[in-house]
Amino acid sequence: MVKAQEFIERKFYKHVNEIISLKDDLEGHLDLSEYPNLTKIDFGYNSRLTSLKLTHSNRITWMSLPDTGIDNFNFMAETPNIHTICLPITEGVSNYDYIAKALRETIESENPNSTRSRNNDNSQRIKELEQLFAIVQEENQSLQGQIQQKQQDISDQQSQINELSNISFPNNPYNFIKLKQDISRLKIQELAPQVRNESTKLVELITKAKSKAGNFSSIVDLTLETQKQIVKNNETPQQYILSGKMEAYQTILSSNLVDEELQNILNKQTEVLDLEEHLESLRQNLNK
Known part of the structure; x- marks a missing residue:
């Protein structure tokens, strides 16, 4: 013990x-x-x-x-x-x-005073909980409304997809892969001629610019190649270097080409590069 x-x-x-x-x-x-x-x-x-x-x-x-x-x-x-x-x-x-x-x-x-105090505290706590519940309930109703709207949007989109699928594959069940390939094929048919046309325009602009640049015609090619690298390279330090090159080339060409002419060539090349990238992406979709 x-x-x-x-x-x-x-x-x-x-x-x-x-x-x-x-x-x-x-x-x-x-x-x-x-x-x-x-x-x-x-x-x-x-x-x-x-x-x-x-x-x-x-x-x-x-x-x-x-x-x-x-x-x-x-x-x-x-x-x-x-x-x-x-x-x-x-x-x-x-x-x-x-x-x-x-x-x-x-x-x-x-003691009685302590009991009354605790009762008052409980009453206050109940009021706070009721207020909190009202806020949560209101937020819940708002979320429910958003969910219903999202569900309606999804339903509408699904209906549109089904309608598109029926156009491509009538009397056949919806098949996302086949639908994607069919759309990609149609876009390729639409985009390929556009790429060819814009590429032809770019070649014409380049030829004209080289003719006007005279002895600096090779600088035109260097300028366009540098722009390609800028578009494809996202690394900041490399971007600074390439931008410096672009400024130097543009300065050299400014004696033979006005800024607007050179900018038109650069804009056209950017357009062609975007179209070619899109076309290549569509072709890859056909193989997936």
């Missing part, structure tokens, strides 16, 4: 989260006020443990005191978040009777 207080203080540090001391033959009163971090306590099967004191704690959620001599449960007022508890039981007294007794003693241990 050991003094409960001395045994617990000797065995458990003050910062522990749990104290489990089963069948240690603890005796007398136990004060755990200096153990603020406790979340779980278990002193089962210490029949000579007669009373328990706890500091107010929102942390303690689990408590087990079976087969102890504790018969005063005022300490439960200090554990508002307890959700699992096992109380001592004596012969002929049910669990429910003990729990009821514990709750009565908890309530009786509070």
